[in-house]
Structure formats: structure tokens, C-alpha cells
Amino acid sequence: MKVTINNKKIEVDENAILEDVIKKHFKEKNIVAANVDDSLRDLSDSVTNNSIIEPITTDDKDGLDILRHTCAHIFGHAIKQIYPEVKMVIGPVIENGFYYDILSKNPITEKDLIIIENRMRKLAKKNYSIKREVVSKDKAISIFKDRKEPYKIELLKEINDKEIIAVYHHEEYVDMCRGPHLTNTKHLKAFKLMKTSGSYWKGNSENQALTRIYGTAWPDRDSQDAYLKSLDEAEKRDHRLLGKKLDLFHFQEESPGMVFWHDKGWTVFNLIKDFITRHLRKNSYKIINTPQILDKSLWKKSGHLDKFGDLIFDVGSEKKEFAIKPMSCPGHIQVFNQGLKSYKDLPLKYAEFGVVHRNEPSGTLHGLLRIRAFTQDDAHIFCTSDQIEHEISLLINDIKSIYERFGFNDLKIELSTRPEKRVGSEEIWDKAESSLKKALESNKIDFTVNPGDGAFYGPKIDFSLRDSLGRVWQLGTIQLDFSMPGRLDASYIDSDGNKEVPVMIHRAILGSLERFVGILIEHYSGNLPLWLSPVQVILLNITDTQSEYTSSLNEQLQGLGLRSECDLSNEKIGYKIRNHAMTRVPYMIIIGDKELQSKTVSVRDRAGNDLGTMNTEEFIELIKKEIY
RNA sequence: GCCACCUUAGCUCAGUUGGCCAGAGCAGGGGUUUUGUAAACCUCAGGUCGUCAGUUCGAAUCUGACAGGUGGCUCCA
Numbered sequence: 001m002k003v004t005i006n007n008k009k010i011e012v013d014e015n016a017i018l019e020d021v022i023k024k025h026f027k028e029k030n031i032v033a034a035n036v037d038d039s040l041r042d043l044s045d046s047v048t049n050n051s052i053i054e055p056i057t058t059d060d061k062d063g064l065d066i067l068r069h070t071c072a073h074i075f076g077h078a079i080k081q082i083y084p085e086v087k088m089v090i091g092p093v094i095e096n097g098f099y100y101d102i103l104s105k106n107p108i109t110e111k112d113l114i115i116i117e118n119r120m121r122k123l124a125k126k127n128y129s130i131k132r133e134v135v136s137k138d139k140a141i142s143i144f145k146d147r148k149e150p151y152k153i154e155l156l157k158e159i160n161d162k163e164i165i166a167v168y169h170h171e172e173y174v175d176m177c178r179g180p181h182l183t184n185t186k187h188l189k190a191f192k193l194m195k196t197s198g199s200y201w202k203g204n205s206e207n208q209a210l211t212r213i214y215g216t217a218w219p220d221r222d223s224q225d226a227y228l229k230s231l232d233e234a235e236k237r238d239h240r241l242l243g244k245k246l247d248l249f250h251f252q253e254e255s256p257g258m259v260f261w262h263d264k265g266w267t268v269f270n271l272i273k274d275f276i277t278r279h280l281r282k283n284s285y286k287i288i289n290t291p292q293i294l295d296k297s298l299w300k301k302s303g304h305l306d307k308f309g310d311l312i313f314d315v316g317s318e319k320k321e322f323a324i325k326p327m328s329c330p331g332h333i334q335v336f337n338q339g340l341k342s343y344k345d346l347p348l349k350y351a352e353f354g355v356v357h358r359n360e361p362s363g364t365l366h367g368l369l370r371i372r373a374f375t376q377d378d379a380h381i382f383c384t385s386d387q388i389e390h391e392i393s394l395l396i397n398d399i400k401s402i403y404e405r406f407g408f409n410d411l412k413i414e415l416s417t418r419p420e421k422r423v424g425s426e427e428i429w430d431k432a433e434s435s436l437k438k439a440l441e442s443n444k445i446d447f448t449v450n451p452g453d454g455a456f457y458g459p460k461i462d463f464s465l466r467d468s469l470g471r472v473w474q475l476g477t478i479q480l481d482f483s484m485p486g487r488l489d490a491s492y493i494d495s496d497g498n499k500e501v502p503v504m505i506h507r508a509i510l511g512s513l514e515r516f517v518g519i520l521i522e523h524y525s526g527n528l529p530l531w532l533s534p535v536q537v538i539l540l541n542i543t544d545t546q547s548e549y550t551s552s553l554n555e556q557l558q559g560l561g562l563r564s565e566c567d568l569s570n571e572k573i574g575y576k577i578r579n580h581a582m583t584r585v586p587y588m589i590i591i592g593d594k595e596l597q598s599k600t601v602s603v604r605d606r607a608g609n610d611l612g613t614m615n616t617e618e619f620i621e622l623i624k625k626e627i628y
Numbered sequence: 629g630c631c632a633c634c635u636u637a638g639c640u641c642a643g644u645u646g647g648c649c650a651g652a653g654c655a656g657g658g659g660u661u662u663u664g665u666a667a668a669c670c671u672c673a674g675g676u677c678g679u680c681a682g683u684u685c686g687a688a689u690c691u692g693a694c695a696g697g698u699g700g701c702u703c704c705a
Contacts, residue, residue, distance in 0.1 A: 197699065203701080204702080209701085256697090327705060575667055581666060
């Protein structure tokens with residue numbers, strides 16, 4: 001029998017298994033599986049004639065996934081030894097580790113995690129062999145019947161009769177898996193159970209509630225430590241923590257999911273809002289404002305009440321039933337409907353910093369990132385179907401340049417198509433989806449398609465960005481709507497004098513301004529760029545002798561429109577520097593007798609760099625340059 | 629909304645198997661100090677231990693309900 005290894009034909013014994021062949025030809029110790037003719041195989045598999053064999057190590061993505069998958073099995077092995085009555089559900093690999101869903105009568109607490117983890121460690125240290133066995137579907141069902149694992153049987157029932165079913169024997173524990181898996185537990189050197197969570201059978205909240213245990217696993221201790229350290233780093237950047245430390249905003253229980261903005265946070269919020277407003281003015285948007293509360297009949301007509309009624313806050317008044325607006329679009333159509341519109345008026349762009357309220361389930365709330373009242377940088381473009389492609393092209397480029405201004409260059413763009421719950425005919429959806437696709441393609445944009453993820457009224461393009469920690473945030477959205485204008489009686493007169501229904505494009509660039517502030521805080525770890533810093537310069541005197549000069553400099557800077565403050569308190573300079581560096585003020589100016597005499601300033605930045613002594617004019621030039 | 633966990637001074641946290649007036653650091657007030665590049669010193673004040681109910685001679689500590697929060701799940705127009 002012959003196989004190809006390293007581009008060389010090699011003679012091997014009949015009945016040889018992959019492990020034997022690989023061990024003979026490769027020195028690496030962390031080989032966990034094999035790639036045979038471009039498919040992953042267990043090392044215990046037999047060698048097939050004329051195949052091309054490559055080793056897979058824990059340094060490979062596939063090898064690491066195999067290690068993590070086996071780690072999930074070891075978790076199963078351990079928990080069944082400790083709690084034999086637990087039912088195993090599924091245990092897939094995820095980013096950085098794995099999880100296992102189980103059904104347990106008793107809650108699994110953090111103490112249990114320690115106990116289970118210790119048992120896993122003990123099992124891994126035994127360096128036992130993991131045995132793969134290929135079985136028929138009936139055999140597999142009987143195995144899991146004996147083991148009293150109803151969920152495994154349910155999963156088996158869904159598997160095609162012809163598919164190969166493998167079970168893996170971990171001493172007395174048996175799990176089912178497509179594989180491949182480690183052949184020995186000796187490769188499991190670094191793993192940790194992280195947390196528990198609730199989950200549902202098949203991810204459906206109507207189904208049986210299960211317990212999910214998350215774990216992480218790595219080829220060695222160092223890479224695990226690096227991962228755990230990166231989690232700590234992310235925690236330090238948490239916008240909720242920094243929001244408190246930097247005095248930006250707070251939440252309190254009388255208004256769950258709604259922000260109390262403090263002056264510094266509100267300054268950042270308004271700087272972002274002003275920036276977007278300038279963009280709107282430059283691009284012929286009309287900036288409007290519509291009521292917070294509208295009669296429920298309007299929401300009924302728009303279709304929102306039927307689809308999203310649970311998330312709408314109700315308000316009663318006398319005999320009328322109102323709803324607090326969860327979106328601005330119906331309001332914008334009311335403005336459009338005032339006065340007769342001609343095709344010459346199109347495209348007509350209405351923008352609003354609309355404050356919307358959505359009664360999100362309590363469990364979903366998360367700082368500024370998921371709240372119940374937020375401000376959208378929302379706009380609706382009324383246009384003809386011929387104008388769609390051009391308008392979408394403009395938007396795509398606007399969105400990209402705005403993200404870049406805030407320091408985000410790594411974008412991800414997705415096209416979402418028709419969902420199950422939707423309004424409008426199939427023809428309308430076909431047309432809508434194809435115009436979005438054309439706009440993306442003509443701009444040579446890389447995008448992925450997200451089938452079934454569109455809004456109920458039309459398909460959409462979503463813009464996500466990656467922050468400095470590599471996390472992805474969905475922000476902007478462009479949504480085509482061929483339904484709502486008609487439902488709410490919007491129309492224009494075309495060039496032939498006929499009444500036509502306009503197309504509406506919903507678009508948001510930053511999405512929720514509140515959420516965007518949260519993302520910015522985490523991206524910059526609180527060190528906002530100079531143009532967004534609530535306080536840009538802090539002036540510090542050394543002793544009382546310089547207070548007057550310090551105050552007059554402060555007034556001078558404020559007069560130029562800079563956000564500066566001074567700290568004349570009776571404290572040592574080191575103390576003042578520390579305090580203001582911790583609140584992330586970009587520039588500190590230190591003024592002592594030397595500076596007073598020579599009419600100069602001594603400049604320091606928040607990172608601790610001493611920028612030396614300079615004239616006030618030089619300093620002003622320096623920061624003006626940085627602001628833009 | 630679902631599962632688990634958390635809630636002690638403005639903030640960050642101690643508080644031993646239930647036991648006299650609940651502790652610390654920082655922040656805050658008062659004083660001393662007039663200070664040169666990331667925390668000067670002294671002193672004072674701060675809390676119905678998330679809320680309500682229960683067990684107990686006695687509850688921050690044990691039990692239950694509720695509220696808010698945290699991590700996920702579901703959801704996210």
C-alpha cells in the first residue's frame with residue numbers, strides 16, 4: 001500500500017493506522033489528528049491506499065478545535081462521575097473553548113464548577129486512551145438508551161440513516177460525535193470551566209430550559225494565561241466602570257435601562273451629535289423632530305403593533321390609547337404627507353435624532369450597549385425606485401468615512417434578506433434585494449449575505465465594526481422599505497401626472513448614540529481623542545503665587561472654544577497630575593514660577609509624556625492641529 | 629422573560645460556625661503644609677448591611693418573596 005507524505009510516495013503496511021504512519025514520519029509531539037485527502041481523520045483510523053496524509057497539531061485551528069471538543073467530552077466524563085443523574089445534551093466548540101448543555105435537577109453553581117474542573121484535571125492526568133467506535137444508528141440508540149440519555153437519542157433520530165455514526169469511549173463514559181478527537185487525554189494541558197448560563201433545547205425559549213457550562217481550553221498554560229489576561233484587560237475597559245470613574249453617566253433602579261447623563265458624558269454625546277448634524281447639513285438632509293407619543297392606531301396601521309407590540313410602552317390619556325414611539329419612521333411619513341409632493345422633490349431626506357423607547361426584556365439590558373431609551377441618528381430617504389441604487393451608493397461611502405473619523409477602519413458589511421415574519425409581496429422583496437446587491441457590487445464592497453435576517457418591511461445592509469479588542473459591533477443600517485409608505489398613504493405625482501408610492505430608505509449611521517458612546521469608551525479605554533474629550537486641557541498651578549496667571553490662561557483657552565479647566569487646589573503637583581491623568585484629561589499644563597516669569601506653559605499628556613515648556617501660542621497651535 | 633450568581637459608607641472592598649455600639653482604604657468636611665511632574669500629614673463626619681416578611685432570646689450572617697444588577701440564553705424594528 002502506498003501513501004503520499006511531504007510530496008513523497010511511501011510504502012506502508014496493510015492494516016496500518018494513521019498514528020503509526022505519522023509517528024514514523026513527523027517529530028512534532030502535539031499531533032492530534034490527520035488530514036487525509038483534505039478531510040479530518042482520527043489518528044486511530046486505518047490508512048487508505050494512495051491517500052495524501054498530513055498531520056494536524058494543536059497549533060492548527062483544526063487541531064485546537066479538536067482539543068477543545070475532546071475537552072468537552074472530558075467535562076462530560078467528569079460530571080457524569082460526580083452527578084450520574086445529569087442528562088447530556090450537546091457540547092460544541094466555540095470561540096476560545098467549548099460549552100456543554102446539560103439537564104440537571106439541581107442547579108450547577110460555581111462551587112460545582114471547581115469540583116468538576118478538579119475531576120477533569122484528574123482524568124486528563126491519567127493519560128488514558130480515547131477509543132473511537134463506528135456503530136449503526138440502532139446500536140447508537142441502544143447505547144444511549146442504556147445510558148439513559150434521552151437528548152442523545154433525540155439527536156440520533158434526526159441523523160440520516162446512511163450517515164456514519166461514531167461513539168467515543170472515555171473509560172466508562174461514552175459520547176457521540178462526528179469527530180475527530182484526541183486519541184489520548186495527555187494533550188489536555190490547559191483548560192478551565194468559566195461560567196454557567198441558562199439555555200434552551202434547540203435554542204427555542206418555548207422548549208426545556210437547560211444549563212450551559214462554558215469552558216476554555218488551550219494547547220499550553222501560557223496561551224491560556226494570555227487569554228485570561230486579555231479578558232481582564234477587556235474588563236478594565238468596561239464602559240460601565242469607566243462611565244462611573246470618569247463621571248460620564250449613571251443608572252439607577254427607578255429607571256432601568258435608561259441613562260442619567262452627567263455633564264461630561266452629555267458633552268461627549270453632543271459632540272458626536274454635532275458632528276453628525278454637520279454631515280446632514282452638507283448632504284441636503286432636512287432635520288426634523290416628531291412627537292414622542294402617538295396614537296396607537298398609527299402603530300396599528302404601520303404594522304409595528306402587530307409585530308413588536310410587546311416592546312412598546314403604553315400611555316393612556318382620557319379615553320385614548322397612546323404608544324411611546326419605538327421608531328421614528330411613521331412620524332417621518334406624516335411630515336412627508338403634508339403638502340402634495342412631486343417627483344421633482346425626490347429624493348427627499350428627513351433626519352431626526354429620534355429618542356425612541358423600547359421595553360426590552362429585563363435580562364437583555366447591558367449598560368449603554370442595550371438600553372430601553374436611546375437616541376437614533378435616524379433618517380428616511382423618500383425616493384423613486386430608479387434612485388435607489390445611487391442613494392445607497394452615497395450612503396455606503398458616507399458611513400465608511402464617518403466611521404473612519406471616529407477611529408474605526410475595520411468594517412464588516414452584511415446584506416440581510418427576507419425573514420419569515422414579513423409584510424409585502426414576493427415581487428417587491430425580489431426587487432428590493434436585487435437593488436441593494438447591485439449598489440454593493442457597483443461600489444466593489446466585500447459583503448456577506450445573511451439569509452432571513454431582514455426587517456419585516458424590507459431587506460437591509462448592516463455595518464459592523466471591529467474595535468481595538470477585536471470585538472464586533474453592529475452600528476449602521478440601510479433598510480429598504482417598499483411597504484410602509486403605502487400603508488401610511490405616502491404618495492407623489494410622477495412626470496406623467498400619476499400618483500405613485502415612494503420608496504423609503506431607513507438609515508442610521510451610528511445607530512444608537514448612547515450605545516456608540518459606550519463603544520467609543522471601550523475602544524479607547526476612556527482615552528477619547530482630543531476632539532471628543534469632555535475636558536481637553538487642565539491647568540495646574542504649583543502654588544498660590546501662580547493662581548491668577550493660571551486662571552487668566554484658562555479664560556484665554558476657553559475663549560478660543562477649547563474645553564479647559566483649572567485646578568488651583570492646595571495640593572502637591574504630583575497629586576493633581578495623578579488625579580487628572582486618571583480622569584483621562586488629554587493635556588495638563590503645569591504653571592510654576594518659571595512659567596509665570598517667562599510667560600510659558602509646561603505641557604504633559606495623559607500618558608505621562610513630558611512635552612516640555614513652550615509659549616502659549618505654540619501650545620494652542622499644537623492642540624488645534626490635533627483636533628482636526 | 630428564562631437559568632445561575634451578586635447587592636455592606638459617595639467609590640472599592642473586609643466582616644470568622646448567627647452574639648456586645650458594623651470595619652478599612654480612597655473620596656468628602658476642618659486644620660497643618662505653599663508644595664516642580666502619577667497619592668504630604670493630623671483630625672472629623674459617613675451606613676435601618678437593596679426592600680419587605682419569616683425563623684431565633686438575638687440576623688449583615690439562616691429561609692422566602694420582590695426590586696435592581698452581573699454573566700449567558702431567547703430577543704434586538
